[in-house]
Amino acid sequence: MSLTDLAPGFADPVRDAAVSFRTILDAMARPGDVKSLPVTAPVPAPFNAAAICVALSLLDPDTPYWLAPDLRNDRIIGHFSFHTGAPFEADIHKAQFAFFPVADLARVMKDLSIGTDEYPDRSATAIALVPGFDSAGGVRLAGPGIETTCDFAPGGMTTDAWNALERNAMLFPLGVDTIFAGPDSLAAIPRSTRLTQLEA
Amino acid sequence: MRNESSSPDTGNNRSWEVPLSDDQRARQGWMGVLSMAPSARLCDLFDALPEKPGFEFLRKPESGLIMTQGRVGGTGGAFNMGEMTVTRCSVKLSDGTVGHAYQAGRDKKKARCCALLDAMLQQPERQREIMNSIIEPLKAEQAARDLARAKKVAATKVDFFTLVRGED
DSSP: OOGGGOOOOOSSHHHHHHHHHHHHHHHHHSTTOOEEOSOOOOOOTTOOHHHHHHHHHHOOTTOOEEEOTTTOOHHHHHHHHHHHOOOBOSOGGGOSEEEEEGGGHHHHHTTSOOOOSSOGGGOOEEEEEOSOSOOSSOEEEESTTOSSOEEEOOTTOOHHHHHHHHHHHHTTTSSOEEEEEOSSEEEEEOTTOEEEEOOO | OTHHHHSTTTSSOOGGGSOOOHHHHHHHHHHHHHHHSOHHHHHHHHHTOSOOOOEEEEEEEEEEEEEEEEESTTTSOEEEEEEEEEEEEEEEETTSOEEEEEEESSOHHHHHHHHHHHHHHTSHHHHHHHIIIIIHHHHHHHHHHHHHHHHHHHHTOOOOOOSOOOOO
């Protein structure tokens, strides 16, 4: 890549990363609750705003990340390397964060690290780029962080994708935590959440 | 130590063995001069420049610590010598040229000036002008300062020699 492609990151890196981190934390604590982004940063194509906020807040030199082929380009790798220092990892099994379009979810989930019995925290975090959160169908969520139940319907999810997330929930306490990153908001389904698929 | 051979510090990719292009050598030269320049003098010279390009920050001036490394002899392993304060800054001019600066200390204004100058010096149409008006004068002043100090030190030079070694 040429350096002229570089774009700025957060306008105020320390504050914006902290505010954005807090939003991700809240989203993980309240599964299925869609949180709007408190800050924005320039978005190199083909990423979206929430995925960039997640990357700039969570990546650092100790967290290898993986990109789906559709998202992988020199500009994105250069952007993350300049602003976070995180190394790109071509082997998905070794990645701690994986960014991919939601269409790839079912395929990607089975390759991600689910942690070990001794260290369940060594699992990967999946970041699925979605077009929005107002699609038909979806799932009913229950579990820690949800008082009764919560309906959740991000765009682009297929039955296969929901099946993959259901299988992931059965692995608890192992398994992958998933962040759904939209154009101006994000939500999460951690491994502890139970899913029931709804009719579209 | 089998690990040593795979470590970047002792492998064959030592930074000083990487062949540099002429452009890189020239850039290394002006970045070196800028980093050694006194802040006030540098900012004065920068403010005196006739026209300044539009720019945006890729990374606003920020201070932090870096670990400096040393090496024992030519082949010894690297060791951590100590931390030092560094201020860094990256800018992008309106034509897309990117300039970087890493400066010892906490002087954010100087880091910003240096990053801007680094970018402007990469523009072929301004390089000569800025080399003449800023880099060359700073270089001459640095050489004069070094010489003055070398003279001062040389004046206190003492020759030691041993009269009797006391070995018999």
